[in-house]
Amino acid sequence: MSEQELDAYWMPFTHQRYFKQHHERRLLAQAEGAYYITEEGERLFDALSGLWCCGLGHRHPRIVEAVKRQLDTLDYSTAFQMGYRPQFTLAQRIVEAAPAGMGQVFFCNSGSEAVDTALKIALAYHRLNGQGQRTRLIGREKGYHGVGFGGISVGGMVANRKMYPSAMLTGVDHLPHTHHLGQMAFSRGEPDWGAHLADELERLVALHDASTIAAVIVEPMQGSAGVVVPPKGYLKRLREICSKHGILLIFDEVICGFGRMGQPFAAQHFEVTPDLITFAKAVNNGTVPMGGVVVREDIHAAFMQGPEHMVEFFHGYTYSGHPLAVAAAHATLDVVRDEHIYARVNELSPVLETAIHSLKGEPNVIDIRNCQLAAAVELAPIEGKPGLRAIKVFEEALRRGVMFRFTGDIIAMGPPFISTPEELKRMVEILGESIRAAG
Numbered sequence: 274m275s276e277q278e279l280d281a282y283w284m285p286f287t288h289q290r291y292f293k294q295h296h297e298r299r300l301l302a303q304a305e306g307a308y309y310i311t312e313e314g315e316r317l318f319d320a321l322s323g324l325w326c327c328g329l330g331h332r333h334p335r336i337v338e339a340v341k342r343q344l345d346t347l348d349y350s351t352a353f354q355m356g357y358r359p360q361f362t363l364a365q366r367i368v369e370a371a372p373a374g375m376g377q378v379f380f381c382n383s384g385s386e387a388v389d390t391a392l393k394i395a396l397a398y399h400r401l402n403g404q405g406q407r408t409r410l411i412g413r414e415k416g417y418h419g420v421g422f423g424g425i426s427v428g429g430m431v432a433n434r435k436m437y438p439s440a441m442l443t444g445v446d447h448l449p450h451t452h453h454l455g456q457m458a459f460s461r462g463e464p465d466w467g468a469h470l471a472d473e474l475e476r477l478v479a480l481h482d483a484s485t486i487a488a489v490i491v492e493p494m495q496g497s498a499g500v501v502v503p504p505k506g507y508l509k510r511l512r513e514i515c516s517k518h519g520i521l522l523i524f525d526e527v528i529c530g531f532g533r534m535g536q537p538f539a540a541q542h543f544e545v546t547p548d549l550i551t552f553a554k555a556v557n558n559g560t561v562p563m564g565g566v567v568v569r570e571d572i573h574a575a576f577m578q579g580p581e582h583m584v585e586f587f588h589g590y591t592y593s594g595h596p597l598a599v600a601a602a603h604a605t606l607d608v609v610r611d612e613h614i615y616a617r618v619n620e621l622s623p624v625l626e627t628a629i630h631s632l633k634g635e636p637n638v639i640d641i642r643n644c645q646l647a648a649a650v651e652l653a654p655i656e657g658k659p660g661l662r663a664i665k666v667f668e669e670a671l672r673r674g675v676m677f678r679f680t681g682d683i684i685a686m687g688p689p690f691i692s693t694p695e696e697l698k699r700m701v702e703i704l705g706e707s708i709r710a711a712g
C-alpha cells in the first residue's frame with residue numbers, strides 16, 4: 274500500500290499510527306469458516322467471530338446463496354410507507370425466538386442505532402402512557418452501548434465519553450459496574466459475589482424518585498468491557514426493582530443475541546425477561562449491517578393510537594430492514610435451526626471454560642472469566658504503559674495463527690459457534706504460549 278492509501282483511511286477504534294507502522298498479518302484478504310486469511314496468505318483462527326458477529330463461520334454457503342439470490346430479486350426496498358414481505362416474516366421469526374410477551378421488532382442497521390432506537394421507544398412510551406415526567410435513563414459504569422450520543426450517554430466507558438461532555442443526554446445516571454477482581458477473580462461462569470450491586474438502583478430511585486426514571490439499560494453479559502459476567506442473581510434483582518418502580522428494563526444484547534449464550538437471547542439463558550431487547554451482529558452472521566429492537570407487546574400497543582392515517586413513531590432509517598440484511602438473517606436463522614447451533618454452543622461452552630481456566634498461573638494473568646461461548650483473560654498492565662501487554666500478546670498470537678481481541682489489558686474471545694473442541698483447546702494453548710512469549 275502507498276503512504277497515501279495508508280493515510281487516507283481513518284480506521285474505527287484503532288491505534289492508527291501504530292497500525293500503519295505494524296500492519297503485518299493485520300490486513301485480511303479472505304475468510305472461510307472459522308478462519309481468516311491474511312494478505313500474506315496466513316490462516317488465522319477467528320477467535321472473536323469477526324467482532325462477535327460471525328458465529329456460523331465466514332461465508333456460510335447457505336447465507337452466501339441467499340444474499341446472491343436476493344441481489345437477483347430485489348436490491349433495495351423503500352423503507353418508509355412501503356413493505357417487503359420477508360421483513361415481516363423475519364420480524365415474526367425473531368418474535369418467536371424472543372421471550373413470551375415480546376411482540377414486535379423494529380429494524381435498523383447497527384447496535385448503536387438499536388440502542389438509540391430503544392432509548393427513544395422507552396421515553397416515548399412513558400409519554401404516551403401518561404407518564405411523560407419519566408425522562409431519566411440509567412446506564413452502568415463500564416457499559417458499552419455503541420457510539421451514538423444516546424449510547425455514549427448511558428454507556429460507561431470514559432474514553433468514549435470524555436470529549437463530549439456538553440453533548441451528553443441530560444438526566445442520565447449510572448449504576449456501579451460489577452467488575453471487582455478482589456471479590457471475583459477466576460470465577461467460573463457467574464461470580465458468586467455481587468448481586469447486591471443491583472440494589473444500587475434502589476439508591477438511584479431514592480435519589481431521583483422512580484417517577485422520573487424511564488429505563489435502565491444494561492448488557493446482560495458485557496462483551497466490550499472484556500467479558501464482564503453478571504454476578505449470580507444480579508439481573509433478577511435488577512428486574513425486580515425495575516418492575517416494582519415501573520421502570521423499563523432494556524437488555525442490550527448486541528453481543529449476546531442469537532447464539533453466544535446458547536439461547537436466542539441472554540434473557541433466556543439468565544431467565545430474566547426485559548421489556549426491550551436490542552440486537553445486531555449475529556442476527557445475520559455479520560453478513561450485511563443489521564440491528565433491531567424487540568419490544569413487549571403492550572409497549573408497542575401504546576404507540577398505536579390517534580388517527581390511523583398518521584405515523585405512530587417518527588423514527589426509522591433509510592436502510593431499516595434492508596433486503597440483503599433480511600435475506601442474510603433468514604438464512605442465518607435457518608442454519609441456526611438446522612445445525613442445532615444453540616445446542617452446539619451449550620456443548621462447547623464447558624470445553625472453553627475448562628481450557629481457559631487452565632491458564633491460571635501463567636505470567637501476569639490476574640483474572641480469567643467466562644460466560645457461555647465468551648471468555649477473557651485479564652493481564653497485569655506493564656508499569657506506566659497500560660494496554661501494551663495485551664497488544665504484545667495479540668501480536669504473538671497472530672504469529673501463531675490466532676486472532677483475539679484486546680481491550681485495555683484484557684484479551685477477549687468469542688469463538689465461532691462452529692468451532693470444534695480441538696480448535697478451542699488449541700486456541701487457548703496458543704494464548705498461553707503468546708502470554709509467555711510476550712513476557
Ligand SMILES: Cc1ncc(COP(=O)(O)O)c(C=O)c1O
Pocket residue numbers: 382383384385386388417418419420492496497525526527528553554
Ligand atoms: C452491547 C453493545 N451495544 C452496542 C454496540 C454497538 O454496535 P455497533 O458497533 O454495531 O454500532 C456494541 C458493539 O460491540 C455492543 O457490544
